[in-house]
Amino acid sequence: MIDYLGDLFEGLFVTFQLSFTALGIGVILGLAAALARKYGQRPISYLANAYIEIIRGTPLTVQLFIIYFGLPSLGVLFSPTLSAIVALGINSGAYQAEYFRGAIESIGGGQMEAALSLGMSRVQTIFRIILPQAFRLALPSWSNEAAYLPKYSSVAFLVTVPELLARSKMVISRNLKPLEVYFVVGLIYLATIATISKILDMVYEKYKITVE
Amino acid sequence: MGTGEEATGDRYLTKVVSVRDVWKSYGKVEVVKGVSFDVEEGTTTVIFGPSGAGKSTLLRCINMLYPPDRGTVLLRDIDLMKTGGKINYYRSRFGMVFQHFNLFSHMTVLDNVMIGPRIVKKIPQDQAKTIALEALEEVRMKDWCNHYPSQLSGGQKQRTGIARALAMDPEVILFDEPTSALDPELIGEVLQTMLDLAREKKTMICVTHEMGFAKAVASEMIFMDEGAVVETGSPEHFFTNPANERTQRFLSRLTELYGRHESRENLAADEK
Numbered sequence: 102m103i104d105y106l107g108d109l110f111e112g113l114f115v116t117f118q119l120s121f122t123a124l125g126i127g128v129i130l131g132l133a134a135a136l137a138r139k140y141g142q143r144p145i146s147y148l149a150n151a152y153i154e155i156i157r158g159t160p161l162t163v164q165l166f167i168i169y170f171g172l173p174s175l176g177v178l179f180s181p182t183l184s185a186i187v188a189l190g191i192n193s194g195a196y197q198a199e200y201f202r203g204a205i206e207s208i209g210g211g212q213m214e215a216a217l218s219l220g221m222s223r224v225q226t227i228f229r230i231i232l233p234q235a236f237r238l239a240l241p242s243w244s245n246e247a248a249y250l251p252k253y254s255s256v257a258f259l260v261t262v263p264e265l266l267a268r269s270k271m272v273i274s275r276n277l278k279p280l281e282v283y284f285v286v287g288l289i290y291l292a293t294i295a296t297i298s299k300i301l302d303m304v305y306e307k308y309k310i311t312v313e
Numbered sequence: 314m315g316t317g318e319e320a321t322g323d324r325y326l327t328k329v330v331s332v333r334d335v336w337k338s339y340g341k342v343e344v345v346k347g348v349s350f351d352v353e354e355g356t357t358t359v360i361f362g363p364s365g366a367g368k369s370t371l372l373r374c375i376n377m378l379y380p381p382d383r384g385t386v387l388l389r390d391i392d393l394m395k396t397g398g399k400i401n402y403y404r405s406r407f408g409m410v411f412q413h414f415n416l417f418s419h420m421t422v423l424d425n426v427m428i429g430p431r432i433v434k435k436i437p438q439d440q441a442k443t444i445a446l447e448a449l450e451e452v453r454m455k456d457w458c459n460h461y462p463s464q465l466s467g468g469q470k471q472r473t474g475i476a477r478a479l480a481m482d483p484e485v486i487l488f489d490e491p492t493s494a495l496d497p498e499l500i501g502e503v504l505q506t507m508l509d510l511a512r513e514k515k516t517m518i519c520v521t522h523e524m525g526f527a528k529a530v531a532s533e534m535i536f537m538d539e540g541a542v543v544e545t546g547s548p549e550h551f552f553t554n555p556a557n558e559r560t561q562r563f564l565s566r567l568t569e570l571y572g573r574h575e576s577r578e579n580l581a582a583d584e585k
Contacts, residue, residue, distance in 0.1 A: 208418075214378055215415035215474075219429040219481060220405020229432060234419045311463035312418040 105272040105282070112268030113289060119182070119257055119264060120250035123189030127246065130194025135201035135235075136227065149198070156195035162256055164188045169260045185257035185264075189250065197246055204239035205231060208312055237308050244301040248294045265289065327354045329516050330485055334384035335374050337367075344370045346540035347384070350533070352485065355514035359527040359548075362537035363563060368520040369412075371537070372487050375518065376407040388484070405433050408478030408486035412493050414470040416462040422449065422473050423458035429481045448476040452506050468499030472506055479510075486510070488519040522567060528552060536560045 130152075137149035156164065169184040179187060208231055216226040258267035269286045273279045330352040337345040345367040352358050360368050373379040375386050377393050377400050385394040388403060396403050417425050426445035430436040436444065449455040452472040462470055471491055478486050491507065492500045504526050511517060511530035521527070527534055528548045536544045536551070536559075544557045555561050 211411060211413055211415035212417055214373075215409070215411060215417070215477075216428075217378060217401075218376060218404060218407065218409035218487075219477070220401050220433040221429075222401050225432060229428065230417055234417075237419065310419045310461070 105276065106285075108268050108272055109265060109286065109289060112263060112265035113293070115182075115262065115264040115268075116251055116254050116293075119185055119189060119254040119262065122186050123193050123254065124247060124250050126186070126190025127193030127197045127250075130191065131197025131201055132232075134194060134198035135205060138198070138202055139205050140223070140227065153195045153198050156192055157199075161188065161192050161253060162259065164192055165256055165260060181257070181260045181262045184260055185254065185262050189254055189257075192253075193246055193250060197243065200239045200242045200246065201235055203242070204235040204237075207238055208234050234310060234312060237305075237310050238312065240301065240305045240308070244298060244305070247301060248298055251293050251297070252290060328352070328387075329354050329389060330375065330518070331387040332371075332375060332384075333387065335371065335381040335386065336383040337370055337374050337379060337381050344540055345374060345381070348537070348540075348542055349384075350535060350542065350545065352516060352518060353532070354516055356532040357511045357517045357519060357530045358533045358535065359531040360518065360520045360535045360537060361522055361524075361527070361563075362543070365539075366537040367540040368537055369489050372409075372489050372518065372520055376404050376409060376487060378404070378409075401433075405429070405481055406484050408481055408483035410471070410474050410478055410486065410488045410491050412490040414462070414467075414474045414494075416470055416473055416477070418462055421459050421461055422454060422465070422476075425462070425473060426458075426476045426480045429477060433481070445476070445480050448480040449473075451479060451509070452476045466499060467495045468502045471495065471499075471503045475503075475506055475510075485516045485518060488517060488521060490520050490522075492521065492523060522571075524552075524564075524567060524571075536563065538563070 134149040134152055137145045138153070139146075141149060165185065165188040168179060168188050169181065172179065212230055212234075213226055216230045217223070221229070254264060255266040257264050258270065261267070263271075265286060269282050273282050276282070328351050332348055332350050332352075335345055335348045336343070348367075348371055350358070360371070362368055370379060374381045377386070380394065385392050387393065388406060391403065393400070393403055417428070420428065423442070423445055426448055427441045430441040430444050431438065434441075446455060446458065449458055452475050454469060454472050454476055457465065457469060457473075462473070465473065475486075475491075488507065492503050495503060500523070504523060507517070507519070507526065508530060519526075519531075531548050534546060534548055534551050535542055536555075536557070538559055544551075544555060544560045546555075551560070551564065555564060
């Protein structure tokens with residue numbers, strides 16, 4: 102049984118690459134969309150809103166297929182891995198935007214007024230007062246996203262990225278033991294996600310704040 | 314106007330703030346309707362009136378948190394409606410203290426007070442810390458400087474809020490119902506702090522219903538209702554013979570609610 106673990110761990114490494122890169126892209130897109138939606142002027146806030154609603158309203162696989170199979174007809178050709186990262190990042194950003202926005206909303210307008218009344222600019226206030234709190238408040242729900250992504254990234258096998266699930270299918274085609282191999286793969290996902298959740302819980306406990 | 318009978322002696326008063334026919338509406342609702350008054354250096358002005366009278370909005374018009382729709386505010390003859398892009402700077406010359414404190418939850422008491430000098434005035438860390446500690450000393454919060462807002466009582470939060478405003482060395486401090494969200498037993502410590510500031514001749518504009526405080530230190534009182542000034546005058550004027558019938562009714566209702574504000578006058582008594 103041990104002989105194919107090496108293959109699976111190579112796959113797990115690709116899964117990590119996909120999910121952590123996508124998570125990072127998602128943080129940037131999510132923050133930008135949340136801020137645009139909350140503080141942006143008309144056209145910008147509408148754009149952010151449209152992004153969030155469209156992505157959350159369509160399946161991840163459709164988004165992935167549009168990027169991998171659809172864009173080449175417009176002359177945009179991404180490698181399988183890059184397609185998967187872009188799709189996962191854009192998808193995650195839409196969900197993260199809502200987590201960040203919720204956190205920003207819960208801080209309320211009072212602290213914004215207080216910071217402005219000290220003479221701080223809006224941008225200073227957002228970066229010094231609002232976002233440091235929004236990160237902390239969003240962390241519990243944001244942890245979900247970090248825990249989902251390694252699992253969701255398995256859709257990348259549909260576009261031939263050799264991540265964990267794709268590797269397991271290759272192993273099974275050799276040893277013909279689907280029950281055993283999928284069971285092991287399940288355990289690997291489980292251990293991965295439990296570890297991520299545990300780490301984020303510790304981070305949350307360390308930095309949590311009470312907003313009144 | 315109205316300040317002629319003040320027996321304070323120092324009659325070389327200079328105008329710090331001049332509110333000129335300020336109007337403000339939210340959508341179709343007119344909230345402030347043509348308010349004008351002057352505030353002289355080193356004096357305390359008390360604004361009071363029923364809720365919904367536009368007091369808090371007026372206060373936010375004064376430091377341009379909500380720029381007026383019409384009219385303007387002068388800070389030492391500078392028209393705050395015509396500051397170009399420099400409104401953040403002029404706003405920093407006002408301090409503001411809020412009903413719900415609005416302390417920054419992710420910062421300690423010390424950092425809450427330091428951030429203004431640090432970020433707005435760009436004062437180096439160690440000097441900003443000295444300034445902040447002085448401000449905290451003034452409100453007797455120095456021992457709490459490493460605590461977070463969630464670990465403080467309401468009165469301590471509000472005193473920290475006052476220190477945060479003081480650390481910017483403002484020319485005027487605006488108080489927006491600073492004691493309204495406090496438990497009764499915590500009101501005294503905040504009022505005492507405000508009395509100390511008034512005694513030090515800080516210029517203050519206070520929206521408050523603490524009539525004991527007004528009696529002790531206000532040089533001018535302004536009664537507002539439905540977005541407009543109904544009556545202006547000294548505390549003596551208001552507590553002996555308020556002219557307007559609406560003022561009389563409001564004051565007697567306050568007396569009914571809070572008694573003859575004696576308990577809080579005790580604390581104010583030694584000021585007179």
